[in-house]
Amino acid sequence: MAGVTDVTIRDATPADAAPCAAIYAHYVEHTTVTFEDVPPGVDEVTARIAAAQERHAWLVAERDGVVVGYAYGAPFKARAAYRWSCEVSVYVADTARGSGVGRTLYAVLLARLEALGLRMACGGVTLPNDASVALHRALGFEPVGTYRRIGWKDGAWRDVAWFQKPLGDDGPPDGPRAAG
Numbered sequence: 001m002a003g004v005t006d007v008t009i010r011d012a013t014p015a016d017a018a019p020c021a022a023i024y025a026h027y028v029e030h031t032t033v034t035f036e037d038v039p040p041g042v043d044e045v046t047a048r049i050a051a052a053q054e055r056h057a058w059l060v061a062e063r064d065g066v067v068v069g070y071a072y073g074a075p076f077k078a079r080a081a082y083r084w085s086c087e088v089s090v091y092v093a094d095t096a097r098g099s100g101v102g103r104t105l106y107a108v109l110l111a112r113l114e115a116l117g118l119r120m121a122c123g124g125v126t127l128p129n130d131a132s133v134a135l136h137r138a139l140g141f142e143p144v145g146t147y148r149r150i151g152w153k154d155g156a157w158r159d160v161a162w163f164q165k166p167l168g169d170d171g172p173p174d175g176p177r178a179a180g
Contacts, residue, residue: 007101009108012058012070017046019067020060023093032158033126035151048072056086057112061101068096071105073113076122084173085120086113090135097131106139114167121167126151127159141165 012020025039040048049072052058056073069092076085088109092102110121123141125132137143141163149157 007061007063007068007104009059009061009105011053012049012060012072014046014049016060016067016070017042017049020049020070020091021045023067023070023091026094027091032153033129033132035126035153035158037153056116056118057109059105059109059112061092061096061105063096063101068093069101069105071102071109073109073118073121076120084118085122086118088113088121088123102135103138106135110139110165110167117168117173119166119168119173121165123163124160125163126153127161133161136163136165139165 021040021042021044024034024045027034028036028039049058052072052074055075058072059070060067061069069090071088071090073086073088076082076087088106090102090106090109092099092105096102113121121141123136125136127133127146142165144162144164146159146161148159150160151158
């Protein structure tokens, strides 16, 4: 898959928490794409990066030494049978929106999660959000349903559409999650 060539995709480090928090703060404060009301601080984002990297991944996109986006995988649900599924998210700085950074981040993340033995990636999209719907469809996610009026933000009920994409094959689970 062709991606942008002027960014470096790498594993996040604790030093990336501040730029990731700044990118996310914009979405929390100015959009309905996330249901958080208060942007998490650097310490909280540091903890989220560490938690994601325990069994999934948190990646950043860097352009000219500046973090311009991030994507991560997290547990889908806590029950044991869900351990081969994950929820994925991607956030891109305003300066990098529409440049292919989000698509490149997501593609690298999905390949990493598949290599870790995960078999299903799920993404929720607060509606309306034509760009995110298009991104998920372009990367092979299929729509599987919509939770209607599931969240209240900015004075209105919001719907969330769910998408999923198979990772790996249909055989029995393998990788680090098979034993646990």
